[in-house]
Amino acid sequence: MPVRYLVVRDHVGQRLDNFLIRELRPVPKRRIMQMIRRGEVRVNAKRARVGLRLAEGDRIRIPPIVREEPPTKHIRDSLRNHIQECVIYEDERMIVVNKPAGLAVHAGGSIQVGLIDIVRSLYEADRIELAHRIDKGTSGCVVMARTRVALLELHHAFNQKLVEKHYDAIVHGQWPNDKQMVDLAISRYTMPNGERRAEINVLGRKALTKFSIKSRCSTATWLDAVPVTGRTHQIRVHAASVGHFVLGDSKYSTASNPIKISRLMLHATSIAIDNGPTIHAPVDESFNECWGRLCEVG
Known part of the structure; x- marks a missing residue:
């Protein structure tokens, strides 16, 4: 039929x-x-x-068409429960999750399960879609749309720069007091192994990040970073370009970390969409614990 x-x-x-x-x-x-x-x-x-x-x-x-059912993705109960606890906001249009570091937003390649799969499972709704993405190593706010209309509205807000995002970043060394903005164009390229990277390139796309100092110790600086544009790895590339790479960043670091660090020290702390409420995602214990150890070193 x-x-x-x-x-x-x-x-x-x-x-x-x-x-x-x-x-x-x-x-x-x-x-x-x-x-x-x-x-x-x-x-x-x-x-x-x-x-x-x-x-x-x-x-x-x-016409009639044979469809093979895709294999069911196995999601551990412990992971589902953890992500359920990470939901920090929801309404009829969207869901916002405080994503843990190390969890990809979607599956692909060797990654069998992504955040979007877990949220769809929790809400029993296959139509939930990612409104944007953050890197696997980055923790914090991830917005998902519950309907296609909401997805289009959210995409419009992101494209028209009606979204304000703040990130917490712990970077190597003493960030200069007068460096409050990095305005350097960024281009993307692909490594031979298929890995995506970004670099400063005058022929690239305009990229602007605002930085302000929240705290500092002798070996590192805790920053508030606001990406005015949304380029691939923008905060990481801009921080590294002025000699202060994000700690735990194996892609763009130019020196060893002052202490052993198990994660990328970058967290999407808050997001406000089109004059809506500001949604806050607190940093997790690993972030605070790392800062404490850095301060003990110096």
Whole structure:
């Protein structure tokens, strides 16, 4: 039997191909594009283009297709319970989690389970999507949208710079008092092993980070960092560019850490979206414990 869909408000404006890729998981994207181009997919009983924008009430018909159920991701109860305790804000549009350091936001490669998989499991809602990303090693605020409409609104807020984010960063050495802003363009590149990195490059994209000192000891400085733009690894690259790499950063460090450090000392502390409430994510014990040991050293 053919499969039929009725487009509801959440999917208004979405491209037909993206809608079907999402709905028909895990059918390969290549197969879906073939069906559309061959006229096997009908919208309101007519052939449709790949890039057709859906309207409310559109009726989509696709031919019978065999879908293998994706393997169930095994999520430990202890991890689910821990992430449930890390939920720091939720409303009808979004969920905000204080992500632990070391947990990727999504699965991929050798990573079997990401934060998004755990949150979808907790809420029994596959349609929850990441509104943005932070690095695996970074802890703190991660925002997820509960509906496609909310996702589009959140993406708009991020793209229009209507989001203010603050990070706590512990960096190597004595940060200079007069260095309150780093305005250096950043470009991305890929290592031969597929690892993504970023570097200062005058031909790159504009990148601006504001820094202020919260505390200091002889070997390190605790900073508040505000990324005005949102480039890959921006805070880490900008801190390293002035000789004060984030402690625990194996990608961009230029010297050894003054003490043994098991994590990247970067935490997404707060986020405020489009004049909404400021959502705070407290640093965890490992962050405070590391600062205490640094102060004992000097």
